[in-house]
Amino acid sequence: MNEYDSNRILDLVKKINYNSTKNIQEANCYVLNTCHIREKATDKVYHEVGRVKKEFRYGVKPIVLIVGCVAQAEGEILLKKEKYIDAVVGPQSYHEINNIILKIENKNTRVNSTEFEVIEKFDQLNSIKNSDNKISSFLTIQEGCDKFCKFCVVPYTRGPEYSRPASDIVSEAKQLVNNGSKEIILLGQNVNAYSFKNKRLSDLLYSLNKIKNLERIRYTTSHPKDFTDDLIEAHRECKKLMPLLHLPVQSGSTKILQNMNRDHTIEEYLETITKLKKKKPSIKFSSDFIIAYPGETIEDFEKSLSLLNKVEFINSYSFIFSARPGTPAANLKKIDYKIAKERLIIFQRAADIVKRKYRQKLVNSTATVLFENKAKDANKYFGRDEYFNSVIVTSDENLSGKIKKVKLDSCNQNTLFGQVVLENNPKEYAA
16 A cells, blocks of 8 residues: 555656656655554664665755654654654645645745545545556555554554545546556455445446456455455456455454454354355465464464464465554553564464465466566566466566466475466467
């Protein structure tokens, strides 16, 4: 979502004659877009501002803007502690960035803009063309969260749930496809909580499925509580919807889920997975796990391991519990770090085994790959298969933006390698 926001900020500032530069020394304005989901995010802001100070110690100071969730959560503190920062801009206020820059240019003032003006933000963005021309593009459809999981800072930095009008989303999707996008990834803090008037996420998927030249659709991140039967049905009906679903569970223990205020049980989670498999037998899953959440016993931890192996997540992202200031879980007693670290290592080793077995089964099979760009190495192209696996092939043909059948012949932990199947003879493969 920060990548989407950063792209839209660039679209906005072009209106006041700012453009991006890869040479920091050329910059008149430096924008740092931040995330507050993990520990030490604020420390990284100070470190990065220090780097900018060093770059410009002999030159003209650029305007320095801190944007995003760290700005929302700790804006006043940032402005007081670091005088080099000119403005803090929350994630729901960045549509004001042009006015903020002009104010700083003209009055040499400092600005704190951290109001929750999400409707106004998207109204403003709708009037400015999305210039993203990547093969795979992000598209925010929903922001904020009403779930209030005890560990999560999102409701306090992104505000309550807000869904954009369906017509605006379809219009922006068509714009992205006209720019050259072949794949669109719908984004939301609770993307499957999308609800605008009588439209739900399933309705959006059906609408996007009809867009000419759009080849693939994905969405992330979902909450298990909001997985409705109509959305499950869409996984069967929407042919462009890819068969990988990221469905964060956070723990394999219902007791811990209740302590987290996740509002679903493991039995309900598994029931959703069973329904999806019945509708779409080829579907596979990835998930997030918080290890050593306060109160987690060894039995609770083992239930997470059991769930990992039962579902066979092809990707799982696991982290030791990270206390976020201002959240209810921040006041809970932490599990000893040594124990937490040991559990994380055990879990990640188990996850690696599941992932390795899955990838090994792919070797000698054929995958359908959408190629996104040329790699740095000569004649090597990077793409992703239907399950979002990274694939690299060697080809003399320019493969960017094309979908090709690829015979997979090897893999490592993160990447699959193969050869493009020649179209005139499926039994032959490109060198």
